[in-house]
Amino acid sequence: MAEKVKLFNTWSSRFGLRIVWALKLKGVEYDSINEDLSNKSPLLLQYNPIYKKVPVLLHNGKPTSESLVILEYIDETWKHNPLLPEDPYEKATARFWAKFGDDKVMSSIWSAFTNEGKEQEDAIGQAIENLNFLEEQLKGKKFFGGEKIGLTDLALGWLANLVRVFEEIIGVKIIDHERFPSLLAWTQEFAEAPIIKESWPPHDKLIVKFQAIRDAHLAATRPK
């Protein structure tokens, strides 16, 4: 009997994309429900009352929210092609770096993207410090998960694509070859990997969307 799997998502969500990858890597069939975040569906609000955000995974009628929580649920429900290693210590390490990516790397890069002048400079400095940790963690490995893509790779996947969009818009290269050779190699390897490659949102649409976001942030913070 086919299990009912539905994913509430948007075309551009870097968090929803993690779930798309995970489901595809495990060969799980699902229905995609496209949300307009300016006009959220009643179902989305019902299934994620706390955050009212995408992605939300619905499996056999039961909803799960928060992308890293959903990834672990997927890994535990569909056990083939595991995203996490068996060993508890290695699992803890994978979880740590996924969380670090969201807590520190994403926030510093976002800050660099939505600011200008000194604030941007400071944020880029922070981002470089944080990326250094990832560079060290990656050394010698093809993926953060080792030979195969794992949970940490999916969690950090936005670095392989969205950061290029940000770099193009602000005109600053953050992940450059001199400072981050391993990380840059990983972004290329990851971006071109089967399944990952097919799911990237269209580059031009992302540029338009995020340029507008940056403009809005700058307009809000510039003195009138």
Add this chain to the structure above:
Amino acid sequence: IHKKIPVLIHNGKPICESLIIVEYIDEVWHNKSPLLPSDPYQRSQARFWADYVDKKAYSTGKRVWSGKGEDQEAAKKELTEFLKTMEGELGEKRFFGGDTIGFVDVALVPFTSWFHTFENFGQFSIEAECPKFIAWAKRCLEKESMAKSLPDPENIYGYALGLKKK
């Protein structure tokens, strides 16, 4: 990386970030008192709520004891809403983990040591607003392991007073 505590060192290897450490402990010493349920969906719910606690509790609480005027009033309201949300999730259960203490209980109980501080600075009674929540907290404190390891609320109040003076 974060230069923070807690750090657990097991067989010479460090693990950081408290909820990640709790999951590690639960996996390594899995024979006794499991903190997470075995069903994947229930596990996802436990992780979701523990993560929500981490995201919401302390940052809101901080605004209650360090804030003033309108900010403080807004923070008090948010704190009460947060506690009521958790009451809703608890429902009629004894603990968030069901009959026994679980992952969410462990994530949330340390926060209760701050209540004395919030009440003093915010001039309100949490028990009056959220009696079910306080009843849950008291049930947790009946457990010796929890009662003995939580910091004394008076010490936390003293600590906050010290910080506010700076």
